[in-house]
Amino acid sequence: MTTTRYLVIGARGHAQEVAWSLDEQATRENRRCEFMFFDDGVPAGALPSGLGAVVGPLAALPEHVRHGDDRLVLGIGLPQIKAKVVTRLALLGVPWSTVIHPAASIGRNVSIGEGSYVGPGALLTVNVRVGRFTTINSHCQVAHDDVLGDFVTLHPDVHLSGNVSVGDGAELGAGSIVIPGVTVGAWAVLGAGTVAVRPVRAERTYVGVPARELILTEDDAR
Numbered sequence: 060m061t062t063t064r065y066l067v068i069g070a071r072g073h074a075q076e077v078a079w080s081l082d083e084q085a086t087r088e089n090r091r092c093e094f095m096f097f098d099d100g101v102p103a104g105a106l107p108s109g110l111g112a113v114v115g116p117l118a119a120l121p122e123h124v125r126h127g128d129d130r131l132v133l134g135i136g137l138p139q140i141k142a143k144v145v146t147r148l149a150l151l152g153v154p155w156s157t158v159i160h161p162a163a164s165i166g167r168n169v170s171i172g173e174g175s176y177v178g179p180g181a182l183l184t185v186n187v188r189v190g191r192f193t194t195i196n197s198h199c200q201v202a203h204d205d206v207l208g209d210f211v212t213l214h215p216d217v218h219l220s221g222n223v224s225v226g227d228g229a230e231l232g233a234g235s236i237v238i239p240g241v242t243v244g245a246w247a248v249l250g251a252g253t254v255a256v257r258p259v260r261a262e263r264t265y266v267g268v269p270a271r272e273l274i275l276t277e278d279d280a281r
């Protein structure tokens with residue numbers, strides 16, 4: 060039996076969920092895998108999930124890469140950090156894994172870009188386009204003809220109706236809902252539980268039902 064070695068970027072809870080998803084996938088396919096975690100903020104040592112150990116910070120990654128059989132795994136949930144890390148690691152030339160938990164449902168004519176993640180219980184129905192390094196957490200619903208850009212993050216239980224478009228780097232909080240045909244602009248943020256019924260402007264934060272823009276005061280920005 061072959062063993063695939065995954066170099067996981069990030070080691071916090073989300074990273075361990077992504078590794079668990081890969082482990083479930085491998086078990087069903089009768090494959091073995093092992094994980095090495097790299098994180099600038101988590102001390103080296105074994106992780107509580109038992110999935111592997113933190114080897115060191117991202118700077119330690121190059122000395123552990125064995126070209127050919129290694130795969131990078133993005134274990135980070137926040138769009139801006141995902142984008143920075145992917146740019147930083149591009150020179151390594153190691154391919155990124157696309158991770159789909161076996162308990163996710165993927166319908167017909169659905170494309171999912173490199174480095175993206177689909178968690179357990181997520182449902183992507185038909186004619187869906189998902190960009191690169193996009194995160195679709197557990198129990199999200201992505202309906203027909205939705206288009207998600209690169210570096211998007213849907214936190215758990217987000218529901219996108221049909222014909223929704225989500226721009227690059229947008230972050231949709233847990234349990235948020237977007238009604239049919241609405242566009243969410245690039246790098247926008249929807250707070251947890253928000254219901255977007257009108258277009259969401261790029262790089263703005265919205266909360267509430269229906270969604271209203273959160274205006275940050277100068278004090279907030281400091």
Ligand SMILES: CC(C)(COP(=O)(O)OP(=O)(O)OC[C@H]1O[C@@H](n2cnc3c(N)ncnc32)[C@H](O)[C@@H]1OP(=O)(O)O)[C@@H](O)C(=O)NCCC(=O)NCCS
Nearest residue numbers: 214215231232233248249250251252253264265266267273
């Ligand atoms: C929207 C969000 C990004 C705002 O964060 P922030 O800029 O730190 O804002 P604050 O916490 O200072 O809150 C600012 C105001 O918005 C309100 N607010 C914050 N989040 C809200 C939400 N989800 N729904 C309704 N109101 C919200 C606060 O009550 C506060 O109101 P006030 O000024 O009247 O007291 C954040 O609260 C949020 O919901 N993030 C989603 C996180 C998530 O889903 N993570 C999933 C992890 S699995």
